[in-house]
Amino acid sequence: MNILIVYCHPSKNSYTNHILEQLKKRLYKKRWPVEISDLYGTRFKSDMTDKEFDREAFSKNELPVPADVRREHKKLSRADCVIFLYPLWWSGCPAKLKGWFDRVFTVGFAYKQTNESPGMKKMKYGLALCTAGYTDQFLKEVGIAQSMKTIMLDDRLGERFENRELIILGGTLDLEKVKHDHLLQIRELVNKMEQFCG
Numbered sequence: 001m002n003i004l005i006v007y008c009h010p011s012k013n014s015y016t017n018h019i020l021e022q023l024k025k026r027l028y029k030k031r032w033p034v035e036i037s038d039l040y041g042t043r044f045k046s047d048m049t050d051k052e053f054d055r056e057a058f059s060k061n062e063l064p065v066p067a068d069v070r071r072e073h074k075k076l077s078r079a080d081c082v083i084f085l086y087p088l089w090w091s092g093c094p095a096k097l098k099g100w101f102d103r104v105f106t107v108g109f110a111y112k113q114t115n116e117s118p119g120m121k122k123m124k125y126g127l128a129l130c131t132a133g134y135t136d137q138f139l140k141e142v143g144i145a146q147s148m149k150t151i152m153l154d155d156r157l158g159e160r161f162e163n164r165e166l167i168i169l170g171g172t173l174d175l176e177k178v179k180h181d182h183l184l185q186i187r188e189l190v191n192k193m194e195q196f197c198g
């Protein structure tokens with residue numbers, strides 16, 4: 001089982017980075033191959049050029065796809081399971097990750113596939129793993145958890161993934177209180193992945 005982690009946080013000292021390390025440790029223990037797209041680390045370009053816009057907006061599949069986007073396509077083609085790991089910023093994902101979807105989920109690859117461009121294979125499992133300052137409970141109460149689900153799972157991941165899930169590692173404003181529970185959730189998650197992709 002091949003795993004791709006699309007990781008988006010600018011700081012190595014962040015809690016999200018700590019979660020990445022924990023997750024990697026667990027996955028390596030299972031000896032599953034893990035590939036990481038570190039969007040800040042690799043300075044992934046999140047803004048679209050006018051040429052890319054023309055290709056997307058007018059479904060011109062014949063126009064070329066930029067090399068950095070093609071590299072992401074190849075990573076997706078090798079993966080069975082994709083984890084998007086990011087912090088909750090202004091109730092959504094960081095702009096860099098949003099830009100990854102804008103640029104990488106191209107026409108002919110992620111949608112409007114044709115015989116000539118069969119596009120992205122169906123993934124077994126897609127997970128949005130999101131750290132958040134507010135608690136999961138609060139984000140549920142005010143409807144933000146539902147909006148995150150609707151946008152990330154129903155729209156962006158959508159039917160491209162057989163199984164989809166959002167896990168909010170919330171309450172980081174009071175980190176000591178939630179840290180242990182987050183680690184348990186990571187442990188549980190790895191077992192769940194085995195069930196979906198094993």
Ligand SMILES: Cc1cc2nc3c(=O)[nH]c(=O)nc-3n(C[C@H](O)[C@H](O)[C@H](O)COP(=O)(O)O)c2cc1C
Pocket residue numbers: 009013014015016017087088089090091092130131132133134135172
């Ligand atoms: C620009 C910015 C916007 C944020 N917006 C939210 C938010 O809308 N909701 C929330 O619960 N936490 C929010 N936070 C808190 C982060 O989600 C929290 O810092 C992160 O999940 C965990 O810490 P880390 O940045 O050290 O990884 C925000 C933080 C930043 C820097």
